[in-house]
Amino acid sequence: MTTMFCHGCGTRLSLTLGQVANSVANSDSSKRDQSILASGRSALSLACFLLGTALIVRYVMVPELPPADLPTAPEVVVIGKDLPAWASAVAVGTQAKIDFAPKGRLAWRAANAAGVLSSIGVPFAPLRERQQTIMATQKKDGSFPGGDDICATALATLALQAWPRDAQVIAAAANGRAYLDANWKNLGRKPPLARALAYMAMADAQAGTELRARLGALAVDGSSPQWQAFALASTVPAERQPELAALRIKLTNDLWGPFLDAIAGTKSQLEARMLFIETAKGLTTGEQRLLWATVGWLAPLAPKDWAEAMKIWAGAASAPVDPEFAKACGTNAADAVMVLTITVPVRVSPFQRP
Missing domain, CATH: 1.20.5 (Single alpha-helices involved in coiled-coils or other helix-helix interfaces)
Structure with missing residues (x-):
């Protein structure tokens, strides 16, 4: 203070x-x-x-802008007193029938394959590269090189029409089918694998007429069981041979039973662990991966694992195939099987019940 x-x-x-x-x-x-x-x-x-x-x-x-000189718009009747033709054709109390079904499998794939594949995260570049590699080997007559001309041409055609992404691919696949159709009469003298692949290629494109009558029981006689079974998934249910006993006897892998059950429209005892990503990573051949991808698509018990495996396989090198199969189908065999594997969701209908 x-x-x-x-x-x-x-x-x-x-x-x-x-x-x-x-x-x-x-x-x-x-x-x-x-x-x-x-x-x-x-x-x-x-x-x-x-x-x-x-x-x-x-x-x-800043000077004033001149007024806009626009032409006089004509009067347009948006909603008139009279109903349009499409509406007046439907009676009151009834429902109009609109056909949303695609006109043919290949047309549907051309319009929707990119969207389906992108929805599961599959990269497009590897598929395009493999299809380009396959097309580069096509001969002038539409065939492809290999130990057996029918085997090589049918498999390559399947890989091209699996994703008909542009006019070039569509034309190459059409030329391949034309070669198969021209040589169809010689199938009886060809090995069973050639018959199975040719049948699958034509059935997949819905290009053949009365395919079931052409091959009959030979389509499922078990002479080439693996590819005869794969061909069933590409065949319209009405065209399939109903008796699958020969295939069931020959195909003993744990996944073949559920595959054939799905084709036959019967209930299957499939364990979800068989479709886990760990199982997929242990598959080393193209045929094993194609089977796993098809069963995983028909029986979606582990959809996330299935999608992950598809993305991994699409970005990796093509898995090797059976040596005898590769010899018959030529150098395109591994790439073609890889394309068929990745395009399972656009090739195989999830509704297989006859």
Whole structure:
């Protein structure tokens, strides 16, 4: 505490340290308020200046735009008194029938394959590259090189029509089918694998007429069980041979039973673990992967694992195939089987019940 006396009147003045501190704080607060007020005035002045400048530029310096000279729009009747033809043709109380079914498998694939494959995350580039590699080997007569011309041509044609993405691929596949059709009469002298692949290629494209009558029981006699079974998934149910006993005897892998059950429309005892990603990673051949992908598509017990495996296989090198199969089908065999594997969701209908 400090005591002082006024020099004029002699009055005693007493000051404390707290009073001094409060006085200093009040002075600082007053200075800060004055500074804020001055800044606000400056900002307001600047805003007014900019607004005035903008108004001058807009209304003084920039000339007015001429009025738009638009033609008079004709009057269009949006909703008239009379119903359109498509509506008047439907009687009151009935439902109009609109056909949304695609006209043929290949037309449907051309329009929808990209969307289906992208929905599961499959990269397109590897499929395009393999199809380009296959097309580069096609001969002028439509066939493809291999130990057996029918085997090689049928397998390559299957790989091309699995995703008919453009006119070039569509034409190459059509030329392959034309070669098969021209040589169909010689199938009886060809090995069973050639008959199975040729049947599968023509049935897959719905290009043959009365395919079942052409081959009859030879389509499922078990002489080439693996590819005869794969061909069933590409055949219209009405065209299939109903008796699958020969195939069941020859195909003993754990996944073939559920595959044939799905084709026959019967209930199957399939364990989900067989479709886990760990199982898929252990498959080393193209045929094994094609079977796994088809069963996983027909019986979606582990869809996330299935999609993950498809993405991995699409980006990896083509898995090797059976040596005898590769010899008959030529250098395109592994790539063609890889394309068939990745395109299972656009080639194989999930509704296989006859």
